[in-house]
Amino acid sequence: MRAANVTQQINVFQLVKQLSIVEVINRYSIVELKQRGRRWTARCPLHNDHSPSFVVFPNGKWKCFGCGEHGDGVDLVAKIFNLELIEAARMIARDFNIEAKKPLSPAARRKIIQQAKKREKERILREKLDKAHETLSLLVRTINKSLAAGGYKSHCDLAGLLHKVDYYEYLIECLLSNNAEIQIMALNSFNRDFSLGGRFTNESNP
Ligand SMILES: [Zn+2]
The missing domain is CATH 1.20.1270 (Substrate Binding Domain Of Dnak; Chain:A; Domain 2)
Known part of the structure; x- marks a missing residue:
C-alpha cells in the first residue's frame, strides 16, 4: 500500500470519529434508539434480539449484551452493510459531507444497495x-x-x-x-x- 493511501485512510477514520454515533445510526436507520439516561438502547441489529440488548455509550462505542458484538460507529456500519472498515468510513464521510477524497467503488455501492x-x-x-x-x-x-x-x-x-x-x-x-x-x-x-x-x-x- 502506498504511503499516500495510508495517510488518506487515517484521515478518513479520524474525520468520521468526530461524528456522533447516534447520528450515524439514525442516518442509516440501523436501529431505533431509545435514550436511557446517558446511554441509548435498541434491539440488536446483528442478531435476532427479542429485548433491547444493544447499548450505545456516551463515548461513541456500542456493545450488544446478547451476541457480544461491540465496536464504534465505523465497525457497526461495516457489519451492517457488509463492508470493509475503510469502505464504511468512506461511505460515512461522504454521506455526512465531510472530506473523503476517494469515492466508493461501483462494487461497494452495489453491495450497500443489496444490503x-x-x-x-x-x-x-x-x-x-x-x-x-x-x-x-x-x-x-x-x-x-x-x-x-x-x-x-x-x-x-x-x-x-x-x-x-x-x-x-x-x-x-x-x-x-x-x-x-x-x-x-x-x-x-x-x-x-x-x-x-x-x-x-x-x-x-x-
Ligand atoms: Zn446482538
Whole structure:
C-alpha cells in the first residue's frame, strides 16, 4: 500500500470519529434508539434480539449484551452493510459531507444497495412477527380468561378451546424461535389461519 493511501485512510477514520454515533445510526436507520439516561438502547441489529440488548455509550462505542458484538460507529456500519472498515468510513464521510477524497467503488455501492434491501425485508418480517405474536398472545389470554370463568358450553367446546390455546402457544414459540425458517413457517400458518394472505419466503435475493 502506498504511503499516500495510508495517510488518506487515517484521515478518513479520524474525520468520521468526530461524528456522533447516534447520528450515524439514525442516518442509516440501523436501529431505533431509545435514550436511557446517558446511554441509548435498541434491539440488536446483528442478531435476532427479542429485548433491547444493544447499548450505545456516551463515548461513541456500542456493545450488544446478547451476541457480544461491540465496536464504534465505523465497525457497526461495516457489519451492517457488509463492508470493509475503510469502505464504511468512506461511505460515512461522504454521506455526512465531510472530506473523503476517494469515492466508493461501483462494487461497494452495489453491495450497500443489496444490503439495504435485505435489511428492509428483515425489518418488515420483524414487524409482522411482532404483530402476529401480539395477536396470538392476546387470543391466548382471552381464551384462558374465558375458560377460567367457565365460558364453554360443553366438553367438546372445552376440548376445542384447549386445543386452540395449545396451537396458538405452539405458534408463539415458533415466532420467538432463533431459526428464521421456523419463524416464517409460523407466520405463514398464522396468516393462513387468520386469512391475512401474503406469503413470506426466506430468499436472500428479493
Ligand atoms: Zn446482538
